Amino acid sequence: MRNALILLLLLGLASIPGSLFPQRTQSPLKVREYFQNDPEGAKWLDRFYLFDVYGSPWFSAIYILLFISLIGCVVPRTWHYAKEALSKPTPAPNSLTQLEAYREVDGDLESTERWLKKNKYRISKDESGISAEKGYLHETGNLIFHLALIVVLLGVGASSVFGMRGEAIVTVGERFINVPTSYDNLAPGRFFNVANMPAFAITAANFEAKYDPETRQPLDYKLTALVADSTKERPTEKIVRVNQPFTFGDSRVYLQANGFSPLVTVRDKNGKVKFEGPVPFLPQDANLTSIGAIKVPDMNPQIGFVASFFPTAARDEVRGGFSSYPALLDPRLLVSVWEGDLKMDSGIPQSVYRIDTSEMNRIGLWGLSIGESYSFGSPDPVGTITFNGVVPWVNLQVVKDPGKPWALLGSIVAITALMASLFIRQRRIYVKSKGGRLEIAGLALNRLPGLEEEIGRLVKEAGR
Amino acid sequence: MTNRDWAYISNDLIYVALFAYAISFLISAFETAFSLKESKGFDRTRTIRSNRIGTLFFLIGTAAISLGVIARGASAGRVPWGNMYEFSISGAMFFALAYLIIGKKYDLRWLGLPISILLLIIIGTAITLLYRPSAPLVPALQSTWLVVHVAAAIISGGMFLLSNTVASTYLWLDRMERKGERSEFAKRFPSLETLDQLSYRMVAFVFPLWTFAIIAGAIWAEAAWGRYWGWDPKETWSFITWILYAAYLHARVTAGWKGRKAAWLSLIAGSSYLFNYVYINVWGTGRHTYSGL
Numbered sequence: 199m200r201n202a203l204i205l206l207l208l209l210g211l212a213s214i215p216g217s218l219f220p221q222r223t224q225s226p227l228k229v230r231e232y233f234q235n236d237p238e239g240a241k242w243l244d245r246f247y248l249f250d251v252y253g254s255p256w257f258s259a260i261y262i263l264l265f266i267s268l269i270g271c272v273v274p275r276t277w278h279y280a281k282e283a284l285s286k287p288t289p290a291p292n293s294l295t296q297l298e299a300y301r302e303v304d305g306d307l308e309s310t311e312r313w314l315k316k317n318k319y320r321i322s323k324d325e326s327g328i329s330a331e332k333g334y335l336h337e338t339g340n341l342i343f344h345l346a347l348i349v350v351l352l353g354v355g356a357s358s359v360f361g362m363r364g365e366a367i368v369t370v371g372e373r374f375i376n377v378p379t380s381y382d383n384l385a386p387g388r389f390f391n392v393a394n395m396p397a398f399a400i401t402a403a404n405f406e407a408k409y410d411p412e413t414r415q416p417l418d419y420k421l422t423a424l425v426a427d428s429t430k431e432r433p434t435e436k437i438v439r440v441n442q443p444f445t446f447g448d449s450r451v452y453l454q455a456n457g458f459s460p461l462v463t464v465r466d467k468n469g470k471v472k473f474e475g476p477v478p479f480l481p482q483d484a485n486l487t488s489i490g491a492i493k494v495p496d497m498n499p500q501i502g503f504v505a506s507f508f509p510t511a512a513r514d515e516v517r518g519g520f521s522s523y524p525a526l527l528d529p530r531l532l533v534s535v536w537e538g539d540l541k542m543d544s545g546i547p548q549s550v551y552r553i554d555t556s557e558m559n560r561i562g563l564w565g566l567s568i569g570e571s572y573s574f575g576s577p578d579p580v581g582t583i584t585f586n587g588v589v590p591w592v593n594l595q596v597v598k599d600p601g602k603p604w605a606l607l608g609s610i611v612a613i614t615a616l617m618a619s620l621f622i623r624q625r626r627i628y629v630k631s632k633g634g635r636l637e638i639a640g641l642a643l644n645r646l647p648g649l650e651e652e653i654g655r656l657v658k659e660a661g662r
Numbered sequence: 663m664t665n666r667d668w669a670y671i672s673n674d675l676i677y678v679a680l681f682a683y684a685i686s687f688l689i690s691a692f693e694t695a696f697s698l699k700e701s702k703g704f705d706r707t708r709t710i711r712s713n714r715i716g717t718l719f720f721l722i723g724t725a726a727i728s729l730g731v732i733a734r735g736a737s738a739g740r741v742p743w744g745n746m747y748e749f750s751i752s753g754a755m756f757f758a759l760a761y762l763i764i765g766k767k768y769d770l771r772w773l774g775l776p777i778s779i780l781l782l783i784i785i786g787t788a789i790t791l792l793y794r795p796s797a798p799l800v801p802a803l804q805s806t807w808l809v810v811h812v813a814a815a816i817i818s819g820g821m822f823l824l825s826n827t828v829a830s831t832y833l834w835l836d837r838m839e840r841k842g843e844r845s846e847f848a849k850r851f852p853s854l855e856t857l858d859q860l861s862y863r864m865v866a867f868v869f870p871l872w873t874f875a876i877i878a879g880a881i882w883a884e885a886a887w888g889r890y891w892g893w894d895p896k897e898t899w900s901f902i903t904w905i906l907y908a909a910y911l912h913a914r915v916t917a918g919w920k921g922r923k924a925a926w927l928s929l930i931a932g933s934s935y936l937f938n939y940v941y942i943n944v945w946g947t948g949r950h951t952y953s954g955l
């Protein structure tokens with residue numbers, strides 16, 4: 199018990215650095231920034247896993263130790279407790295004067311015994327007197343608390359081993375099919391069988407975002423999705439909101455973020471379409487100023503557009519172009535055109551939102567409104583890009599978390615039991631008769647106050 | 663009345679509360695200064711009278727802030743817990759109410775000075791640094807869990823702060839008694855024993871509520887973010903606060919800690935709550951960034 203407590207404290211202590219340094223799992227961009235600003239320091243911090251605290255060996259070590267110590271504490275205790283719970287209170291010691299709240303009063307053993315029974319004491323008697331005990335739930339609570347903590351830890355473990363979590367950006371109008379390749383980001387648990395993912399399909403039919411015109415804060419995000427059990431079945435319509443995920447089999451689907459995908463067409467100098475479609479852009483601020491990359495590997499030389507998108511375009515001296523409102527009031531696409539090697543088959547995974555322009559030349563820069571085209575390359579035009587329109591995209595998070603109910607159940611039971619073990623007063627009262635009078639004393643087994651008062655009540659009420 | 667009217671009324675009421683607490687504070691401060699000087703032959707009737715006036719202003723302040731919080735809710739058509747400004751004024755309200763209720767039962771009248779200082783600080787920073795116009799909730803907060811989770815968190819915060827005020831008073835009086843006798847002025851405070859018990863009882867009373875706030879937060883996080891626990895800084899510090907208070911209760915109940923040691927431990931635990939509120943909301947990263955800062 200003591201060890202478990204110390205380890206729990208240690209776990210709390212160990213979780214502090216994770217809240218002070220940016221964590222890869224939560225804000226990878228901040229971590230990258232850290233590495234840029236202070237490469238040496240960051241390298242050292244990284245050696246101690248300070249950017250991955252909650253997955254680090256030392257953090258794991260603490261909770262594994264906690265787990266072991268809990269088991270080590272609970273198993274022997276269960277026996278001890280079972281014996282204790284069934285046994286009668288131990289007989290009174292020879293002399294009561296050493297105990298707490300000692301007093302000598304007039305009275306008789308029978309009425310005292312009646313009082314003790316009425317007040318739910320468990321009693322054992324011998325010729326010398328009564329020994330009574332109450333508050334066994336204190337021990338029970340303690341035991342259940344530890345057992346329940348084990349359930350919580352098992353639940354959390356089960357989720358990370360058998361569960362999965364993935365994210366996908368789905369442009370409105372497109373269909374997402376639940377197979378590993380559809381995900382932008384997939385984190386399956388060790389024993390999660392990727393091949394057996396349930397084949398459901400989600401079509402993002404419509405997405406509405408409402409904003410407060412005054413504060414520009416979002417008021418509502420609403421995704422209408424068509425969901426089908428397998429790709430063949432007729433889909434049903436589901437509404438997904440930020441606080442309303444929908445459940446599909448044993449998975450839950452969450453609406454996590456949204457942004458815009460400009461629709462563009464890129465043609466070569468002969469007017470042949472080389473690229474067409476929506477390109478998801480990454481929002482940079484609350485007004486959805488977004489950045490993105492349009493890559494056209496099919497042209498020779500390859501062409502890349504490093505682009506910004508503003509749903510409501512605005513300009514100022516400091517920031518240049520930016521968006522002043524998150525809805526599409528005056529959408530503009532700003533492209534800078536690069537020619538050269540996109541390095542898409544270099545084997546190094548690339549961000550879809552960025553282009554490595556180190557081996558490319560800039561051949562143009564232009565701002566486009568919907569319907570406009572820009573012809574790039576000089577003196578001879580190389581091609582054109584047309585900005586056809588904008589569709590929103592949503593980021594769907596699919597989660598399978600089989601341990602969740604256990605973690606919840608375990609924590610509720612653990613807390614209830616902890617309260618019981620903290621606040622239930624376990625105490626003993628001994629009564630002996632001594633020359634026509636009674637000697638009474640007690641023992642506050644878990645040091646909670648109130649024994650004195652209890653014995654006071656016994657004396658007052660049993661005296662009658 | 664329009665929403666805007668309600669918002670203005672709310673702002674006015676919060677100013678009234680600030681003003682009333684300021685007067686209450688001044689009265690307590692004068693009274694304290696006065697009674698510190700006149701330690702011999704101290705005339706209590708005088709301070710008792712001024713204490714009554716101070717209490718009256720405290721009551722006015724508390725009524726004003728409660729109405730102000732309600733008006734703020736009315737202006738936005740929701741519970742007034744959407745940003746850090748609203749969170750601060752609601753916290754101040756619960757803190758003041760808890761003091762009035764508990765103070766009456768345990769005769770804490772004389773704690774008015776530190777309590778009103780704290781209220782002035784909380785409301786003052788809320789008005790000057792944290793103020794945001796009344797606005798509807800962002801989608802992530804549109805959930806019944808907002809009511810449950812934040813109410814539990816705010817009430818716990820108010821009580822932790824009150825319990826810490828009592829524990830600090832304990833430490834101060836304890837030091838005084840160790841040096842000699844309590845000064846005439848300090849004789850009006852409850853006994854050390856009472857303060858010790860009281861600070862403990864408050865923690866014991868809200869600890870279950872605090873636990874509930876965390877579990878409700880986790881259930882909400884599952885619905886809003888797709889995971890019930892993710893070591894977000896706010897979650898981490900809630901966990902740390904929970905452990906520290908659990909350690910405190912444990913130390914008291916099973917290890918028999920009392921008095922000075924226990925008071926220090928409760929101050930440490932309380933500071934972690936405060937750190938969570940101030941530091942993590944203002945400078946921290948993470949997903950609890952609804953505070954509007």
Ligand code: HEM
Nearest residue numbers: 749802812815876879880882883886897900938939952953
């Ligand atoms: C495990 C999950 C969570 C924990 C442990 C947690 C913890 C806390 C704590 C300790 C506070 C108290 C005040 C403070 O220190 O700032 C708080 C306040 C608040 N929580 Fe949570 N929370 C959780 C999940 C959530 C979720 C999912 C949301 C909303 C989507 C949320 C929204 C809020 C808001 C709006 C406040 C009050 C205003 C503020 O301080 O910014 N919490 N939470």
